[in-house]
Amino acid sequence: MDCCSSGSRNGAGGGEAESSGGLRRWGGRRKTKEPMRAKEIAHVEKYLQADLKTFRETALGLAPNSAQIQRSADTCTATRPSRPPTVRIRTIDRSRRRDATRIEAGRGMQQKPAAEAIMEEETEAEEVGMAQATAAAASAGLAGLGFWAAARRRLAPDDPFFAAGDMERELLAKHAALDLSEDERYQLEKMDVASANTLFCPISGCGAHLDGLDNFEDHYSTRHTASCSVCWRVYPTSRLLSIHISEAHDSFFQAKVARGFPMYECLVEGCGVKLKSYKSRQQHLVDKHQFPKSFEFFKKARPSQHQRHKNQQRQTVYKGEETRETLMDVDGKNTRHMNWRYRRQQHDPNELKENENNCKEPKHNEMEVDKQVDELTSAVSKLSTADSTPSSISFGHRRSRGLTFVPRSIRQNKQVSKAEPK
Amino acid sequence: MEEGDMVIDEEKACLEAKTVHAVEELKSALSNQGKGSQKKKIEVLRAMRHLLSQSEVPPVDAAVKAGVVPLLVQYLSFGSPNEQLLEAAWCLTNIAAGEPEETKSLLPALPLLIAHLGEKSSILVAEQCAWAIGNVAGEGAELRSKLLAQGALRPLTHLMLSNKGSTARTAAWALSNLIKGPDPKVANELIEIDGVPNAIIRNLEKADEELATEVAWVVVYLSALSERAISLIVRSSVPQLLIGRLLSSDNLQLLIPALRGLGNLVAGDGYMVDSLLTVGNNITGQALSGLIKCLKSDNRVLRKEASWALSNIAAGSFEHKKLIFASEATPLLVNLIANAQFDIRKEAAYTLGHLCVVPARSAEPPNIIVEHLVSIVDGGALPGFINLVRSADIESARLGLQFLELVMRGYPNGQGPKLVEMEDGIDAMERFQFHENEVMRNMANGLVDKYFGEDYGLDD
Numbered sequence: 073m074d075c076c077s078s079g080s081r082n083g084a085g086g087g088e089a090e091s092s093g094g095l096r097r098w099g100g101r102r103k104t105k106e107p108m109r110a111k112e113i114a115h116v117e118k119y120l121q122a123d124l125k126t127f128r129e130t131a132l133g134l135a136p137n138s139a140q141i142q143r144s145a146d147t148c149t150a151t152r153p154s155r156p157p158t159v160r161i162r163t164i165d166r167s168r169r170r171d172a173t174r175i176e177a178g179r180g181m182q183q184k185p186a187a188e189a190i191m192e193e194e195t196e197a198e199e200v201g202m203a204q205a206t207a208a209a210a211s212a213g214l215a216g217l218g219f220w221a222a223a224r225r226r227l228a229p230d231d232p233f234f235a236a237g238d239m240e241r242e243l244l245a246k247h248a249a250l251d252l253s254e255d256e257r258y259q260l261e262k263m264d265v266a267s268a269n270t271l272f273c274p275i276s277g278c279g280a281h282l283d284g285l286d287n288f289e290d291h292y293s294t295r296h297t298a299s300c301s302v303c304w305r306v307y308p309t310s311r312l313l314s315i316h317i318s319e320a321h322d323s324f325f326q327a328k329v330a331r332g333f334p335m336y337e338c339l340v341e342g343c344g345v346k347l348k349s350y351k352s353r354q355q356h357l358v359d360k361h362q363f364p365k366s367f368e369f370f371k372k373a374r375p376s377q378h379q380r381h382k383n384q385q386r387q388t389v390y391k392g393e394e395t396r397e398t399l400m401d402v403d404g405k406n407t408r409h410m411n412w413r414y415r416r417q418q419h420d421p422n423e424l425k426e427n428e429n430n431c432k433e434p435k436h437n438e439m440e441v442d443k444q445v446d447e448l449t450s451a452v453s454k455l456s457t458a459d460s461t462p463s464s465i466s467f468g469h470r471r472s473r474g475l476t477f478v479p480r481s482i483r484q485n486k487q488v489s490k491a492e493p494k
Numbered sequence: 495m496e497e498g499d500m501v502i503d504e505e506k507a508c509l510e511a512k513t514v515h516a517v518e519e520l521k522s523a524l525s526n527q528g529k530g531s532q533k534k535k536i537e538v539l540r541a542m543r544h545l546l547s548q549s550e551v552p553p554v555d556a557a558v559k560a561g562v563v564p565l566l567v568q569y570l571s572f573g574s575p576n577e578q579l580l581e582a583a584w585c586l587t588n589i590a591a592g593e594p595e596e597t598k599s600l601l602p603a604l605p606l607l608i609a610h611l612g613e614k615s616s617i618l619v620a621e622q623c624a625w626a627i628g629n630v631a632g633e634g635a636e637l638r639s640k641l642l643a644q645g646a647l648r649p650l651t652h653l654m655l656s657n658k659g660s661t662a663r664t665a666a667w668a669l670s671n672l673i674k675g676p677d678p679k680v681a682n683e684l685i686e687i688d689g690v691p692n693a694i695i696r697n698l699e700k701a702d703e704e705l706a707t708e709v710a711w712v713v714v715y716l717s718a719l720s721e722r723a724i725s726l727i728v729r730s731s732v733p734q735l736l737i738g739r740l741l742s743s744d745n746l747q748l749l750i751p752a753l754r755g756l757g758n759l760v761a762g763d764g765y766m767v768d769s770l771l772t773v774g775n776n777i778t779g780q781a782l783s784g785l786i787k788c789l790k791s792d793n794r795v796l797r798k799e800a801s802w803a804l805s806n807i808a809a810g811s812f813e814h815k816k817l818i819f820a821s822e823a824t825p826l827l828v829n830l831i832a833n834a835q836f837d838i839r840k841e842a843a844y845t846l847g848h849l850c851v852v853p854a855r856s857a858e859p860p861n862i863i864v865e866h867l868v869s870i871v872d873g874g875a876l877p878g879f880i881n882l883v884r885s886a887d888i889e890s891a892r893l894g895l896q897f898l899e900l901v902m903r904g905y906p907n908g909q910g911p912k913l914v915e916m917e918d919g920i921d922a923m924e925r926f927q928f929h930e931n932e933v934m935r936n937m938a939n940g941l942v943d944k945y946f947g948e949d950y951g952l953d954d
Contacts, residue, residue: 218937219859220896222848224806226761229675229718233802233837237750237795244747271886276930285836288886292925308928362936 275308277341311341319350509545513553516542517560524568532575539569539581546588554592558599563589570606576616583607583622590629597633604630604644611649621661624653628668638672642680646672651684654712655693659705662697666708674715681720684712691726698735703748706739710751717758724762733759733770734777740784746793753788753796756781757803767806773813781807782821789826794838801830801841808848812863815849819866824849828870831878840890843882846870847897850904862904871901876917883922888931895923895937902945911945920946 227233271282275296282288296308302321307313315337318325329335334346336353340361347353357363519538526534542562546552562585569582586607590597600607603626610623627646631638650672653665673680684690697709713732716723727733736759739752760766771778785807788800804827808818818824823845830842850867851860883894898919902910914920926938 218892218896218899218933220847220851220900222809222851222853222860224761224764224767224809225802225844227718227758227802229715234754234799236837237754237799240793240795241747241750274886274888274929274931274934275925276928282886285886289884292884308925363939 277309309341312339315339509553510556513545513556514560516545517557517562517565520562520565520569524565532578535569536575536577536581539578539585543581543584543588546585552588552592554589554596558589558592558596563599563603567603567606570603570610572609576619579610579616579619580622583610583619583626587622587626587629590626590633594633597630597637600626600630601640604641604646608641608644608646608649611646611653613649613652617656617658617661620649620653621658621664624650624661624664624668628664628671631668631671635676638674638680639677641672647680647683648687651687651690654709655689659702662701663705663708666697666705666712670708670711670715673712673719675719678719678721681716681718682722685716685720685723685726691730694727695731695735698732698739703743703745707745707748707751710736710739710748710755713755714751714758717755717762721762724759725765728759728763728765728770733766733781737777737781737784741780741787746796749788749791749793750795750799753784753799753803756784757799757806760803760806767810767814771807771810771814773811773817778817782818782823786822786826789823789830794835797830797834798838798841801827801838801845805841805844805848808845812852815852815863815866818845819849819869824870825873828873828875828878831875836885836887836890839878839882840887840893843879843890843893843897846875847893847900850897850900859903860900862900864904864906867900867904868906871905871913876901876913876919880914880917880919880922883919884925888934891926891934892937895934895941898923899941902941911950915946 271285271288272278273280273282273288273291273295275292278295280291280295282291298307298310298313299305300307300313300316300321302317305316307316319336325335329348332348334348336347336350338345338347338353338356338361340357343361345356345360347356516538520542523531523535523538542557546554546557566582566586569578570586574582586600586603590600607623607626611620611627615623627641627650631641631646647669650665650669654662654669656662656665669684673684675681694709694713697705698713701709713727713736717727733756736752736756739748740756743749743752760771771781785800785804788796789804791797791800804818804823807814827842827846831839831846834842850863850870852863854861879894879897881894882890883898885891885894898914902914904910905913920942923938923942926934929935929938
């Protein structure tokens with residue numbers, strides 16, 4: 073093992089200056105584009121392999137490839153090639169570092185040196201500015217409805233948008249004999265896509281850090297779908313769920329309401345106001361917190377076709393708890409994961425009837441029906457839980473449906489057993 | 495510790511020892527006089543250069559710590575033989591290619607490196623110095639401004655005009671690093687230098703792909719940073735040349751800057767879309783073909799940046815929208831919005847949405863091109879937009895909501911809301927009930943109120 077003797081300079085230097093006396097000394101080996109000899113190529117590849125190793129370790133967090141290390145160690149001890157490679161390390165870009173840290177730079181956008189960090193701040197400020205401008209436009213626009221703006225978008229040269237292209241340039245310039253595996257390519261892409269922003273969950277009061285855009289879905293479904301074990305309604309926070317449980321399933325709550333205590337909490341966290349009735353709470357939300365007028369905490373939602381399909385699947389799973397109610401529950405009221413949504417009042421009159429008939433919690437429904445009816449109509453109250461003919465009831469401006477009416481939700485959902493109004 | 499690790503450490507120590515020794519040799523050779531001293535200098539320089547250019551991790555750190563840079567500066571002194579200058583510059587090049595601190599260690603060498611760029615220097619020496627300077631410039635804005643203050647711009651530019659291909663290429667590459675900002679000042683200066691616009695045009699037109707690639711990167715940064723440059727470039731033959739390269743080359747290294755340069759020009763100056771790429775001109779059809787070629791590419795960078803460029807053309811006139819809509823681009827984009835990664839989906843969304851609207855007077859909702867909207871929705875783009883609504887990224891969510899507004903307002907026979915509902919759009923919008931962003935909340939709530947309110951579904 074001769075690697076420490078200072079004398080040996082890979083003597084058989086061949087086309088190096090030694091033999092050619094100064095003319096061909098840099099015979100095209102600096103820039104790898106010009107023809108390289110086989111041994112040099114081998115050395116370049118080893119160099120690139122070293123990069124790949126470091127890339128794997130650092131950027132991808134994978135274990136070092138010890139087999140590779142061994143190999144390189146071997147070449148140290150083995151007979152040296154006749155001439156050391158004279159590959160000049162040419163770096164391309166602002167990240168410019170030779171090895172894997174260059175790729176990390178794509179990810180570690182936040183770690184730029186001071187001067188570039190300033191640019192980053194400016195870009196962020198720009199984005200905030202833009203967001204504000206859009207907000208201004210939106211609210212200056214009609215009733216907060218933001219409209220599509222067809223306009224050119226310009227990007228600064230160091231915008232994270234271009235990071236992928238810059239990285240590609242780096243890799244190509246080193247003749248990417250990096251030979252990334254499928255998985256590594258995927259990781260690299262994921263990193264690139266996710267690298268642009270640090271994300272936090274946008275649901276008010278949550279603030280959880282999101283590890284990437286893909287993870288938002290997972291986060292949302294684990295953290296923001298708190299479901300009621302009594303009626304299976306789903307809420308985005310446990311606080312709302314708990315309010316729901318008190319208001320909907322707690323007789324003690326009702327008792328206090330009846331005695332005139334202000335029990336209905338404002339839904340906005342931190343507000344603290346309590347009102348005496350559902351309606352007045354509603355009004356408070358509209359007046360003080362600019363909630364839309366048709367906002368409904370208890371909803372009579374009609375889930376989408378997709379949702380209904382999902383609900384049906386779950387209903388068959390929960391056989392044990394099945395009752396006529398669940399089977400008849402065509403609007404998904406009693407199924408899990410019915411997302412808390414806006415009330416849609418399309419066939420309320422007769423659907424209400426449906427659910428009244430089948431519901432196990434008359435009291436609960438009474439309250440709900442109250443709300444619905446309040447909204448729908450000024451007059452008729454249908455609070456009876458007994459079977460009754462829907463026939464031609466009209467509420468307010470509704471057309472009468474008559475006996476032949478079958479709620480759309482039933483019609484459309486072929487999997488539900490027909491629940492004709494009796 | 496594994497045996498592999500142990501061997502590595504040994505090897506590393508071995509290398510470091512050699513490096514320290516080499517530095518010592520460099521030092522002592524400097525003080526040599528007399529016969530054979532010049533030869534000795536070259537020898538020790540070469541030894542250093544070998545160490546720094548070997549394929550495993552070169553011992554840059556060890557060399558710098560051992561004080562190699564000040565020594566190399568001395569080897570760079572005026573009047574030294576070319577071979578010596580070359581080897582010294584080569585060593586500095588590779589040191590500059592190391593860690594940031596290592597690059598910074600080149601500071602004392604900069605004035606000499608810049609000086610040796612001059613027209614009296616041997617072209618090979620100048621080229622090597624340009625390479626070293628390019629590495630330094632690539633490190634960061636601070637070093638860039640140092641180089642500029644010391645006058646690196648002009649001599650480098652002069653080298654870019656060289657007839658020698660490798661020199662022009664190295665100089666162009668170094669320049670692209672030097673002008674990349676964020677200060678636009680340099681870019682502004684560069685375009686004003688005599689001969690630069692012509693050199694750019696000449697090289698984009700005739701040079702081999704390697705040189706054209708580096709020149710294209712210069713165009714990328716000029717067009718991203720300098721208003722003056724954009725204004726000159728869009729009126730020259732450069733756009734046509736970029737488009738030509740885009741169409742004719744299959745070399746990814748060239749395609750990336752050609753595409754981005756085109757994208758920057760389209761984004762940066764209305765002249766491109768309004769005057770140059772007007773519908774009916776040959777160049778417009780070619781540009782579209784070039785962008786479509788990129789949309790179809792296996793390479794995701796091309797797909798992504800082409801989508802962005804296309805979106806800016808789709809934001810143009812009604813004629814542009816018709817042209818793009820009728821082309822292959824539309825089904826490609828619909829596929830992208832459904833299946834691609836997030837960042838590409840966003841760009842595809844921009845383009846598809848732009849195809850569907852013509853701006854109205856301010857504060858009024860945009861006019862919808864119903865034919866386009868229907869075709870795009872029927873083509874299956876809606877789930878992709880709804881997916882964006884679900885995104886944690888505000889901009890994407892807003893984009894999705896805005897498109898849903900178009901669908902619900904503009905899809906014929908009032909079918910919009912139903913279509914949206916069928917794809918779980920209501921669910922997606924309701925997420926915003928408790929979104930912390932008030933604008934988003936209001937937007938989503940407003941839409942649900944308006945389209946899924948009391949009267950929804952009555953007309954069945």
